[in-house]
Amino acid sequence: MPYLLRRFLQSLTLLFVLVSFVFVVGRIIGDPALIMLGTSATETALDQLRENLGLNEPIWRQYLVFLGDLAQGDFGVSFRYGFSMMPSDALRSEGTPVLPIVLERLPATFLLAGTALVFAFALAVVLGCLAAMYPRSWIDNLVNVISLASVSVVQFWLGLILIIVFSVQLGLLPTGGYGSWQHLVLPALTLAARPLGRISQVVRSAMLDELSRPYIAAARAKGVPEWRVVFVHALKNASIPIVTITGDELSQLLTGAMLVETVFAWPGVGLLLIDSLGRRDLPMAQAGICVVAALVILVNLAVDFAYTVLNPRIQMDNRGGRA
Amino acid sequence: MRHTLSVLALVAAQAGLAQAAPEGTFTVAVHQEPQDLAAQGVYKEINAPGLRNVLETLIATDPETGEYIPVLATAWERVDDRTVRLTLREGVTFHDGTEMTAEAVATNISFIWSPDSAFTIQEYAGPGVITARATGPLQVEVSSTEPDPMMEFRLTLTGIASARQIEENPAEHFGTPIGTGPYRFEEWARGQYWTASANPDWWGLTAEDAYGETTQQFETLRFVFRPEGSARNAMVRTGEADLATNPSPEDCAAAEGNDGYSCITGPSDAYLYGRLDQSLHAHPALQDMRVRKAIFHALDYEGIADLIGLASVPQGQLGTPDMLGFNDSLSQYEYNPDLSRQLLDEARADGVDVDGLVVEVVGRNTTPRVGSVTEVIGFFLEQVGINTQINVQLPDVFNPRVRIKGYAEEAPRAMMQVHVKQNASGEFGTNLLGNYACPDIDDPSGASRSSVHCNPEFDEKLAKALTLSGEERDAALQELVGFLHGQYPILPLALLDKGYLIGDGYDFTFGVDHRFLAVNVTRAD
Numbered sequence: 001m002p003y004l005l006r007r008f009l010q011s012l013t014l015l016f017v018l019v020s021f022v023f024v025v026g027r028i029i030g031d032p033a034l035i036m037l038g039t040s041a042t043e044t045a046l047d048q049l050r051e052n053l054g055l056n057e058p059i060w061r062q063y064l065v066f067l068g069d070l071a072q073g074d075f076g077v078s079f080r081y082g083f084s085m086m087p088s089d090a091l092r093s094e095g096t097p098v099l100p101i102v103l104e105r106l107p108a109t110f111l112l113a114g115t116a117l118v119f120a121f122a123l124a125v126v127l128g129c130l131a132a133m134y135p136r137s138w139i140d141n142l143v144n145v146i147s148l149a150s151v152s153v154v155q156f157w158l159g160l161i162l163i164i165v166f167s168v169q170l171g172l173l174p175t176g177g178y179g180s181w182q183h184l185v186l187p188a189l190t191l192a193a194r195p196l197g198r199i200s201q202v203v204r205s206a207m208l209d210e211l212s213r214p215y216i217a218a219a220r221a222k223g224v225p226e227w228r229v230v231f232v233h234a235l236k237n238a239s240i241p242i243v244t245i246t247g248d249e250l251s252q253l254l255t256g257a258m259l260v261e262t263v264f265a266w267p268g269v270g271l272l273l274i275d276s277l278g279r280r281d282l283p284m285a286q287a288g289i290c291v292v293a294a295l296v297i298l299v300n301l302a303v304d305f306a307y308t309v310l311n312p313r314i315q316m317d318n319r320g321g322r323a
Numbered sequence: 324m325r326h327t328l329s330v331l332a333l334v335a336a337q338a339g340l341a342q343a344a345p346e347g348t349f350t351v352a353v354h355q356e357p358q359d360l361a362a363q364g365v366y367k368e369i370n371a372p373g374l375r376n377v378l379e380t381l382i383a384t385d386p387e388t389g390e391y392i393p394v395l396a397t398a399w400e401r402v403d404d405r406t407v408r409l410t411l412r413e414g415v416t417f418h419d420g421t422e423m424t425a426e427a428v429a430t431n432i433s434f435i436w437s438p439d440s441a442f443t444i445q446e447y448a449g450p451g452v453i454t455a456r457a458t459g460p461l462q463v464e465v466s467s468t469e470p471d472p473m474m475e476f477r478l479t480l481t482g483i484a485s486a487r488q489i490e491e492n493p494a495e496h497f498g499t500p501i502g503t504g505p506y507r508f509e510e511w512a513r514g515q516y517w518t519a520s521a522n523p524d525w526w527g528l529t530a531e532d533a534y535g536e537t538t539q540q541f542e543t544l545r546f547v548f549r550p551e552g553s554a555r556n557a558m559v560r561t562g563e564a565d566l567a568t569n570p571s572p573e574d575c576a577a578a579e580g581n582d583g584y585s586c587i588t589g590p591s592d593a594y595l596y597g598r599l600d601q602s603l604h605a606h607p608a609l610q611d612m613r614v615r616k617a618i619f620h621a622l623d624y625e626g627i628a629d630l631i632g633l634a635s636v637p638q639g640q641l642g643t644p645d646m647l648g649f650n651d652s653l654s655q656y657e658y659n660p661d662l663s664r665q666l667l668d669e670a671r672a673d674g675v676d677v678d679g680l681v682v683e684v685v686g687r688n689t690t691p692r693v694g695s696v697t698e699v700i701g702f703f704l705e706q707v708g709i710n711t712q713i714n715v716q717l718p719d720v721f722n723p724r725v726r727i728k729g730y731a732e733e734a735p736r737a738m739m740q741v742h743v744k745q746n747a748s749g750e751f752g753t754n755l756l757g758n759y760a761c762p763d764i765d766d767p768s769g770a771s772r773s774s775v776h777c778n779p780e781f782d783e784k785l786a787k788a789l790t791l792s793g794e795e796r797d798a799a800l801q802e803l804v805g806f807l808h809g810q811y812p813i814l815p816l817a818l819l820d821k822g823y824l825i826g827d828g829y830d831f832t833f834g835v836d837h838r839f840l841a842v843n844v845t846r847a848d
Binding site: 176264 | 512
């Protein structure tokens with residue numbers, strides 16, 4: 001079976017397991033009706049919601065209905081988002097479908113995660129290459145300190161520190177919000193810290209390995225300019241681990257954006273998810289988790305696709321291992 | 324830190340501004356995005372902070388006196404124990420240009436309180452179903468299917484929106500409120516903010532019996548959603564916001580001596596209490612009055628309030644002086660560890676198993692500073708010789724234990740539940756019912772399901788008091804509050820304050836309900 005087809009099927013299986021997990025968790029944490037309506041809800045309202053959501057059906061039937069709805073892109077309706085009512089037959093049709101709301105928030109999350117990744121990737125490549133070019137020098141040490149600090153710093157704390165420095169003390173940027181490039185700077189910087197550290201470490205390691213190979217010595221002997229040796233020849237051959245870690249970091253960014261979006265009031269999926277959990281909006285939370293999970297799986301699939309482009313030798317052997 | 328309690332009506336200070344045109348934007352950084360902006364949600368400020376600037380009620384409660392004051396209704400009277408007749412203000416129009424008629428008001432009331440609508444305001448529903456009908460062009464009768472002495476209170480919670488919108492497009496009214504208030508709803512950018520602009524046709528500019536002599540100072544009100552407290556703090560410090568809600572005690576402390584902004588605080592309708600198992604399924608030692616009294620006098624309430632930060636010491640009861648039924652003759656239990664020790668010795672001498680008693684001080688993890696508070700309570704009790712065990716639990720563990728069923732299952736129990744409760748009803752009636760009426764294990768959803776107190780004589784008097792209204796009700800509730808004070812059932816630990824960070828350019832006055840009304844914001848200059 002071709003490598004990409006196999007990976008695609010694996011991803012589908014993973015997605016299936018994940019949505020099943022979301023369903024199970026939604027049931028084992030307690031009565032979904034009670035979770036949504038809260039402990040002050042009357043028995044009548046609870047019964048009505050259970051009836052409306054099919055919660056009185058056997059669990060296996062609920063599961064099949066859940067999967068069937070999901071296959072049609074129906075994650076249910078929210079009675080918490082945009083509505084303050086408990087579900088009644090009279091106004092049942094007024095519930096807000098949750099999937100469009102989650103999708104509406106995706107561009108903001110993409111913008112934030114994309115900007116953070118581009119910034120982190122560009123800077124990490126430069127720093128990693130510099131460190132590899134001058135191993136054990138003060139440059140290498142500085143890059144190591146920067147990368148370790150970036151990986152170790154708590155995003156929540158970093159975000160608040162950036163607000164205090166750049167907004168409160170210097171007055172250069174807004175404390176949060178959405179709508180202009182100025183609003184993007186601080187959350188993107190905060191989110192970029194971790195990938196910057198991890199990617200620069202991998203770049204340094206992969207480049208050190210490449211720069212010690214004979215073909216690099218040959219290129220240098222031929223008088224190829226050093227920048228070309230490093231950034232063209234060596235970097236291209238070091239790209240597979242870099243792409244791997246970058247893909248992994250993009251997945252992390254999508255999930256890690258949650259905290260950053262909360263600190264900076266960035267209206268993305270993460271903030272929506274946190275709000276939904278706070279409001280006990282189970283359908284919205286389920287939709288948010290499934291969409292983010294699907295994106296992470298998609299990103300990983302894209303990374304696998306990128307492998308085959310960067311290194312066409314990657315094939316699958318008969319046992320499914322990578323050759 | 325400034326400590327303030329407002330008057331709803333603005334006074335002469337604003338008179339000179341009456342003719343000034345509204346200008347600028349007043350930005351409020353709020354801690355959460357509203358679930359919706361529907362009229363039914365105005366009953367609780369936390370649902371949608373600031374929404375009362377757009378949607379108004381028929382009558383309101385004066386936060387200082389606790390009396391009802393006119394808003395969209397100019398007068399009201401009791402027809403019988405189930406019905407209130409209201410006279411509406413003349414010449415009021417909704418923001419969509421339609422007139423506020425008796426029919427429109429009746430439509431609103433019936434819609435909001437209908438069990439079919441099943442709105443969250445049902446948590447304040449009375450004993451019967453409330454409906455309304457127009458009995459004249461400006462006259463409405465609001466009725467309940469059961470006698471309801473608190474009907475006027477329920478009307479203070481009921482937001483009035485455009486009836487045309489409710490009838491023609493009910494779904495829209497959740498996100499696009501059309502009211503009668505000083506500000507017209509403009510935009511709700513989901514996840515970011517909502518805005519409203521000054522309504523030049525607002526009736527309140529010329530009617531002084533509601534808000535006093537008022538003016539609209541701001542062209543735009545902007546409510547920005549910032550869940551993170553430090554970020555809200557930063558918004559005020561940078562001038563991005565003029566007011567920020569729910570600062571932490573640390574934020575308020577940091578504001579002292581800072582240029583550009585300050586912290587203002589005032590009492591709220593929330594209180595922290597320690598509910599002590601003491602009848603029904605309690606440990607025998609806790610059924611002895613002397614032991615309970617010893618516990619009450621073992622705690623340093625001033626210290627606990629200081630520990631919490633934004634809090635004050637209650638006056639020996641679970642409420643504030645503006646509430647109907649508040650007993651002004653009471654005072655907080657004295658911190659007197661010597662008296663506690665003496666009482667315990669007396670109980671021991673009479674054979675009470677004081678030394679076998681282990682009081683489990685349990686807090687819910689959602690309560691502010693619950694870890695420190697439970698620890699300090701345990702410390703004070705140990706100091707007088709009472710053994711304790713400290714626990715902080717998640718709501719799904721804590722809540723069932725609070726209910727009568729959980730209590731019965733753990734008998735004999737010696738637990739002090741440290742918990743926060745809010746009483747927005749403006750009176751002690753629901754408070755006494757919820758906290759002190761004998762619970763019925765066969766009715767797990769009953770009003771007193773979390774009560775650990777049972778005294779049939781008290782229940783009889785309470786049931787009678789709840790049928791009364793006005794001064795009679797006040798007097799009856801006061802008597803019951805006084806009676807309970809001497810029974811030592813629930814420790815009033817602290818009244819929780821709420822605060823705001825505010826830019827130096829402004830003053831803001833508010834009541835215990837902490838409603839944000841722009842007419843109560845004045846420019847400091």
